[in-house]
Amino acid sequence: MNIFVCISHVPDSTTKIKVGPSGKEIDEEGVTFILNPYDEYAVEAALQMKEKHEGEVTAVCVGDDAVKETIRKALAMGVDKGLLIKAERTRDSFGIAQAIAGAIRDKSPDVIFCGKQSIDYDSCQVAGMLGEILGMPSVSAIVGLEMNGDGSVTLERDIEGGQEISTTKLPAVLSTDKGLNEPRYPKLQGIMAAKRKPIEEIEAPPYENRVRVLDMRMPPAKDAGKIVGEGVEAVPELVKLLHEEAKVI
Amino acid sequence: MKAIVFVEQRDGNIKKSSCEAIHAAAGRFDSCTAVVLGPDLGDAYAGLGAYGASKVIAVNGDGLEKYSVTAYAKAFCDIVRETGADVVLFSATAMAKDLAPRVAVRLEAALASDCTALSVEEGDVIATRPVYAGKAFIRVSLSTPVKIFTLRPNVFTIAETSDAQAEVERRAPDLGEEDFSVQVVETKMSSGRKDVVEADVVVSGGRGMGAPENWNLIEELADVLDAATGASRAVVDAGWRPHAEQVGQTGKTVSPSLYIACGISGAIQHLAGMSSSKCIVAINKDPEAPIFNIADYGIIGDVMEVLPALTNEIRAVVGK
Ligand SMILES: Cc1cc2nc3c(=O)[nH]c(=O)nc-3n(C[C@H](O)[C@H](O)[C@H](O)COP(=O)(O)OP(=O)(O)OC[C@H]3O[C@@H](n4cnc5c(N)ncnc54)[C@H](O)[C@@H]3O)c2cc1C
Ligand SMILES: Nc1ncnc2c1ncn2[C@@H]1O[C@H](COP(=O)(O)O)[C@@H](O)[C@H]1O
Numbered sequence: 421m422n423i424f425v426c427i428s429h430v431p432d433s434t435t436k437i438k439v440g441p442s443g444k445e446i447d448e449e450g451v452t453f454i455l456n457p458y459d460e461y462a463v464e465a466a467l468q469m470k471e472k473h474e475g476e477v478t479a480v481c482v483g484d485d486a487v488k489e490t491i492r493k494a495l496a497m498g499v500d501k502g503l504l505i506k507a508e509r510t511r512d513s514f515g516i517a518q519a520i521a522g523a524i525r526d527k528s529p530d531v532i533f534c535g536k537q538s539i540d541y542d543s544c545q546v547a548g549m550l551g552e553i554l555g556m557p558s559v560s561a562i563v564g565l566e567m568n569g570d571g572s573v574t575l576e577r578d579i580e581g582g583q584e585i586s587t588t589k590l591p592a593v594l595s596t597d598k599g600l601n602e603p604r605y606p607k608l609q610g611i612m613a614a615k616r617k618p619i620e621e622i623e624a625p626p627y628e629n630r631v632r633v634l635d636m637r638m639p640p641a642k643d644a645g646k647i648v649g650e651g652v653e654a655v656p657e658l659v660k661l662l663h664e665e666a667k668v669i
Numbered sequence: 670m671k672a673i674v675f676v677e678q679r680d681g682n683i684k685k686s687s688c689e690a691i692h693a694a695a696g697r698f699d700s701c702t703a704v705v706l707g708p709d710l711g712d713a714y715a716g717l718g719a720y721g722a723s724k725v726i727a728v729n730g731d732g733l734e735k736y737s738v739t740a741y742a743k744a745f746c747d748i749v750r751e752t753g754a755d756v757v758l759f760s761a762t763a764m765a766k767d768l769a770p771r772v773a774v775r776l777e778a779a780l781a782s783d784c785t786a787l788s789v790e791e792g793d794v795i796a797t798r799p800v801y802a803g804k805a806f807i808r809v810s811l812s813t814p815v816k817i818f819t820l821r822p823n824v825f826t827i828a829e830t831s832d833a834q835a836e837v838e839r840r841a842p843d844l845g846e847e848d849f850s851v852q853v854v855e856t857k858m859s860s861g862r863k864d865v866v867e868a869d870v871v872v873s874g875g876r877g878m879g880a881p882e883n884w885n886l887i888e889e890l891a892d893v894l895d896a897a898t899g900a901s902r903a904v905v906d907a908g909w910r911p912h913a914e915q916v917g918q919t920g921k922t923v924s925p926s927l928y929i930a931c932g933i934s935g936a937i938q939h940l941a942g943m944s945s946s947k948c949i950v951a952i953n954k955d956p957e958a959p960i961f962n963i964a965d966y967g968i969i970g971d972v973m974e975v976l977p978a979l980t981n982e983i984r985a986v987v988g989k
Contacts, residue, residue, distance in 0.1 A: 431801065433802070433918055433937070433938050433941075434937055434938075435801075436804075437801045437804040437805050439805065444807075446801065446805065457918075457919055458919070512779070513770070513780075514773070514774070514779065514780070517770075517774075536766075539801070539802060539918060540800065540801060541800050542782070542783065542799065542800060542801075542802065543780075543782050544766045544770070544782055544783075545769075545770040545773070545780060545782060546770075547770070548738070548766075548767060548768070548769070548770025548771045548774075549770045549771070549773065549774050551770075551771060552742070552770070552771040552774035552775060553774055557738070557739060557850040557851040558738065558767075558770075558771065558851070559738070559767070559851055560766055560767040560770075561763065561766065561767070563912065574854075577763065577767075578763065578912070578913050579679075579762075579763040579764065579856070580679075580762060580763060580864040580866050580867050581679075581858055581859060581863065581864040581867070582856055582857050582858035582859050583856070583857045584736070584763075584853055584855075584856050584857075585853065585854050585855040585856070585857070586737075586851055586852060586853045586854060587851075587852055587854055588850060588851040588852070589850065592851075598912060598915070598919045598920070599912040628812075629812070630779030630811060630812050630813050631779050631780070631781055631809050631811055631812075632809060632810050632811070632812055633807050633808070633809055634795065634807075634808040634809060634810055635807065635808050636800070636805050636806070636807045637805065637806050637807075637808075638804075638805055638806075639799075639803065639804070639805070639806060639944075642963060644962070645949070645951075645961060645962075645963070645964040645965045645966060645967055646965065646966055646967070647956070647961065647967045647968075647969060648966050648967060648968055649968060649969075650968070650969045650970055651968070651969070651970035651971070651974060651975065652970065652974050652975060652978045654968045654969075654970070654975075655968070655975060655978040655979050655982050656982055658950070658966055658968055658979070658982075659979070659982040659983055659986055661966055662927070662948070662950070662966070662983075663986055666927075666948045666965065666966075668870070668926050668927040668947070668948045669870075669894065669927065669983060669986060669987060
């Protein structure tokens with residue numbers, strides 16, 4: 421099978437965010453970048469599919485040279501090769517989906533995995549857009565995946581208050597949510613092997629963002645809360661405050 | 670500007686958050702049409718006038734009873750094109766996260782997801798949305814003629830409703846077998862408690878609850894408040910609670926009126942999922958726990974003692 425996994429290069433989830441000099445983006449000074457946590461489930465799903473059904477896994481990332489480091493992390497987990505689609509890292513989700521679609525359309529993918537969302541801009545868009553551009557089915561935020569004998573797949577996703585089970589046929593675009601699997605940690609051997617695995621580089625056609633950022637701001641500062649008291653004795657006062665001051669009960 | 674709102678139903682019930690989207694559109698744009706796909710809801714369509722929809726387009730039949738991302742995208746986009754709407758709104762639910770990106774590509778429209786504010790300024794629509802898990806906010810403008818926004822549930826509150834009835838128009842979709850390349854075959858709804866994303870009150874527990882057996886304390890408090898139960902990742906990963914309850918960066922984002930965090934330290938990834946709650950209460954035995962930095966009210970104490978007392982006291986107030 422020809423399996424693709426789209427990965428993004430994002431600030432570590434514990435990073436303190438500061439607005440940079442442009443007033444529209446973060447200040448990247450001192451920020452550690454990681455493989456997007458949701459994409460770890462996508463990489464794991466791709467590797468498990470390869471292990472069961474044979475084939476090859478390619479990790480695709482749209483970005484500048486800096487993202488190679490993140491592609492290497494996927495290679496260290498066991499992905500066979502990388503595809504770097506060179507473009508500014510500020511592209512919106514449609515720009516990313518279009519670049520990926522253009523680059524892999526002719527490579528006859530059997531399945532394309534994405535993460536549910538990229539934890540920088542939290543858009544949740546690339547997978548569905550990629551599906552629509554390529555004319556393939558897409559199912560987002562899956563927590564269950566089963567291959568059936570007839571080339572169809574059964575997918576499970578969490579919805580408000582329950583689960584939704586759907587079926588589709590490959591080739592398809594699937595985005596992964598926490599709960600689908602337990603991503604493997606790269607082993608030393610994998611990290612060594614990753615250094616020798618190929619990363620193909622191509623240029624993305626120029627693109628102008630459809631989503632234009634006017635400015636970036638920090639959330640309004642919240643007043644320090646009130647410690648009502650200690651232990652059981654504080655309970656009546658808390659309930660009074662919730663009832664009379666906050667009016668939430 | 671003409672707005673169209675995608676209205677979601679599950680099992681014959683219209684989502685409250687879709688009504689929030691209608692209300693948000695009606696208050697900002699020149700007209701608001703609501704589109705409802707799926708099983709026939711009878712009289713409920715006209716009732717959407719209460720939130721400000723002047724017209725409702727109801728699309729039934731032809732396999733739309735069950736959700737199919739591909740068929741819904743086609744049927745919905747056909748209507749948007751025909752009505753000539755400039756602005757398309759969804760509530761940012763699980764369905765919208767699946768559907769809106771495909772709709773955006775079909776309509777050659779830009780999409781801003783999970784917006785927490787929307788305003789019309791000099792003829793342009795400006796949306797505010799959280800990024801980096803709510804650690805920052807951006808304001809965005811969309812460059813395409815048709816603009817799509819998904820709105821975070823529970824943020825655009827419904828200030829008032831009227832007894833207006835919307836004009837209802839029924840349509841049959843133009844769909845073929847090839848449009849159903851993805852098909853939902855089953856939905857399994859867990860009975861009983863509300864979902865964390867939709868509830869107005871959430872009671873969440875973390876590792877400080879000590880053991881899964883102690884969750885009855887969370888459940889009892891949730892019962893008197895008619896609340897959903899949430900959890901930190903630590904307890905979900907430990908298998909104490911299901912993943913669907915996880916609140917935070919790799920779980921769900923909630924913004925209820927009241928969020929009660931019990932034995933949760935307040936790690937940045939947890940805060941990412943709940944810091945937009947309107948009122949936050951923390952119960953933690955460690956006065957230095959970071960959750961107290963964002964809580965509106967805190968009690969320093971043992972959850973095992975404080976929770977039963979809190980449940981009793983609230984029961985006395987709400988009379989349950
Ligand atoms: C990429 C990534 C994504 C993540 N995503 C999420 C996410 O989506 N959601 C999430 O929640 N976390 C997430 N985390 C994990 C997060 O960093 C924390 O580890 C987690 O939130 C801690 O859970 P906790 O507060 O229940 O446990 P702890 O941090 O162990 O805190 C337990 C708290 O309970 C208190 N306590 C103990 N006993 C009692 C008692 N008897 N009475 C009262 N208080 C008591 C303690 O003082 C402490 O503050 C993520 C981490 C990473 C790296
Ligand atoms: N720059 C990128 N390069 C490759 N894939 C990406 C990129 N950005 C996002 N993705 C993929 O799309 C998913 C959803 O991202 P988003 O829609 O931006 O939230 C991510 O989890 C990745 O799988």
